[in-house]
Amino acid sequence: MLPVIALVGRPNVGKSTLFNRLTRTRDALVADFPGLTRDRKYGQAKIDEDEFIVIDTGGITGDEEGLDAVMAGQSLLAIDEADAVLFMVDARVGMMVADQAIAEHLRKQEKKVFLVANKTDGIDADSACAEFYGLGLGEVYHIAAAHGKGVRQMIDTALDGFFEPTVESDEDDDEFELGQEYIEDDEEKLLKEQERLAALPIKLAIIGKPNVGKSTLTNRILGEERVVVYDQPGTTRDSIYIPMTRDDREYVLIDTAGVRKRKKVNETVEKFSVIKTLKAIEDSNTVLLVIDARDGIAEQDLCLLGYTLNAGRSLVIAVNKWDGMTDYDKERVKSELDRRLGFIDFAKIHFISALHGTGVGHLYESVEEAYDSSTKRISTSMLTRIMTMATDDHNPPMVQNRRVKLRYAHAGGYNPPLIVIHGNQVKKLPDSYKRYLMNYFRRSLQIMGTPIRIEFREGS
Numbered sequence: 307m308l309p310v311i312a313l314v315g316r317p318n319v320g321k322s323t324l325f326n327r328l329t330r331t332r333d334a335l336v337a338d339f340p341g342l343t344r345d346r347k348y349g350q351a352k353i354d355e356d357e358f359i360v361i362d363t364g365g366i367t368g369d370e371e372g373l374d375a376v377m378a379g380q381s382l383l384a385i386d387e388a389d390a391v392l393f394m395v396d397a398r399v400g401m402m403v404a405d406q407a408i409a410e411h412l413r414k415q416e417k418k419v420f421l422v423a424n425k426t427d428g429i430d431a432d433s434a435c436a437e438f439y440g441l442g443l444g445e446v447y448h449i450a451a452a453h454g455k456g457v458r459q460m461i462d463t464a465l466d467g468f469f470e471p472t473v474e475s476d477e478d479d480d481e482f483e484l485g486q487e488y489i490e491d492d493e494e495k496l497l498k499e500q501e502r503l504a505a506l507p508i509k510l511a512i513i514g515k516p517n518v519g520k521s522t523l524t525n526r527i528l529g530e531e532r533v534v535v536y537d538q539p540g541t542t543r544d545s546i547y548i549p550m551t552r553d554d555r556e557y558v559l560i561d562t563a564g565v566r567k568r569k570k571v572n573e574t575v576e577k578f579s580v581i582k583t584l585k586a587i588e589d590s591n592t593v594l595l596v597i598d599a600r601d602g603i604a605e606q607d608l609c610l611l612g613y614t615l616n617a618g619r620s621l622v623i624a625v626n627k628w629d630g631m632t633d634y635d636k637e638r639v640k641s642e643l644d645r646r647l648g649f650i651d652f653a654k655i656h657f658i659s660a661l662h663g664t665g666v667g668h669l670y671e672s673v674e675e676a677y678d679s680s681t682k683r684i685s686t687s688m689l690t691r692i693m694t695m696a697t698d699d700h701n702p703p704m705v706q707n708r709r710v711k712l713r714y715a716h717a718g719g720y721n722p723p724l725i726v727i728h729g730n731q732v733k734k735l736p737d738s739y740k741r742y743l744m745n746y747f748r749r750s751l752q753i754m755g756t757p758i759r760i761e762f763r764e765g766s
């Protein structure tokens with residue numbers, strides 16, 4: 307799971323500026339979830355190979371009078387969700403009462419806190435920042451978010467310990483030298499992995515934006531099945547894991563809606579949490595994305611979809627609240643789905659009513675098909691044969707007057723299936739041809755409901 311870093315501080319200290327700097331290199335997942343989450347913003351950031359999630363609490367507009375105003379709602383939740391907190395102060399304005407109130411709160415948390423003094427450009431940073439040591443949060447990191455000064459060093463420190471030290475890998479070189487022998491050895495290991503994955507329960511994350519009907523659907527599923535529900539200590543980051551069996555097939559439902567927790571009195575503000583959802587996707591092997599038919603496809607749906615695909619999870623889509631829709635509206639929703647979700651044509655779409663139970667039973671078929679597809683055994687000989695058929699049907703194009711040559715293919719992993727293709731100039735294959743290959747493999751292997759990845763490697 308990616309580490310989560312929350313940016314906390316008074317208004318105007320530069321949180322959004324830092325957020326934008328950290329996330330702008332990525333076009334992925336920067337999403338506003340309005341409604342329950344108000345203005346909290348989530349972004350995916352990447353420094354070298356290290357990816358993490360940043361939460362910006364920029365929406366706090368408290369009047370800086372004490373803890374209540376400043377730390378209201380959003381910041382508390384962001385802190386709760388985060389692995390580390392960057393507490394930002396303004397080096398130009400100096401220490402404010404509200405900074406002390408925030409510091410006091412943070413000192414009580416069992417969280418890693420980094421005190422970050424921003425806007426140190428063009429001023430004597432050391433003397434401007436000295437007073438912040440009085441907040442009792444240790445080191446004061448000097449940065450200028452607007453110019454990127456000091457940001458890298460501060461982030462490196464904050465992320466320290468979250469990532470395994472990167473070992474220089476020369477795996478690829480080995481493979482070239484050892485050739486076929488290495489691959490056979492590798493295939494044996496992969497086979498074991500495939501067997502292991504195929505025997506796992508289906509870990510199904512039920513996700514979707516607020517109010518699409520996740521709880522209703524989860525309750526419906528649970529109502530029909532024998533389940534053992536057990537209480538788990540929960541923060542806003544935790545989903546509930548519910549083991550169940552259906553037709554001899556083992557499942558673990560990952561309930562992001564918090565069916566159980568909802569009944570508790572103090573569970574009022576927030577039952578939807580983006581981080582919880584992202585974590586559930588990571589933890590799952592199959593995702594059931596619930597969409598509200600009445601809202602059509604919202605940006606938030608696409609955002610969750612993007613994350614699911616990025617994570618390589620098997621996917622089934624449930625368009626909920628199909629009851630009571632007019633024929634006209636049904637047609638409209640279907641054509642919108644065609645138009646906007648055409649790019650994930652491998653995922654099955656079900657039209658259901660969680661409230662009445664209509665269509666819910668059929669979801670299992672697609673879920674099982676999706677997970678089974680993603681762990682279905684694929685052998686080197688089979689893949690190479692399919693690849694050869696594909697290239698015979700349609701030659702790879704010429705690139706700079708030379709024909710791209712594909713030599714052989716082998717499996718590189720499961721859930722999602724990874725196909726590794728070796729050949730000459732393969733990196734130059736146009737995307738259209740890659741898509742052609744992808745579809746050819748999908749049809750020939752009958753892989754449904756899961757993304758397929760193809761990796762091209764130069765050489766034999």
Ligand code: GDP
Pocket residue numbers: 315316317318319320321322323324364424425426427449450451452453
């Ligand atoms: P937020 O309310 O904490 O999200 O603060 P913003 O990111 O919106 O920044 C508030 C103001 O501070 C804006 O006018 C920024 O341009 C300015 N600002 C942010 N970072 C820096 C910095 O490193 N140096 C200077 N001089 N100004 C900055």
Ligand code: GDP
Pocket residue numbers: 514515516517518519520521522523563626627628629630658659660661662
């Ligand atoms: P969650 O936030 O995604 O867990 O959504 P809930 O399960 O709490 O449902 C939100 C609202 O939508 C509730 O009022 C449900 O009764 C309603 N709802 C859920 N499923 C359906 C459905 O299939 N049809 C209709 N008409 N309403 C539904």
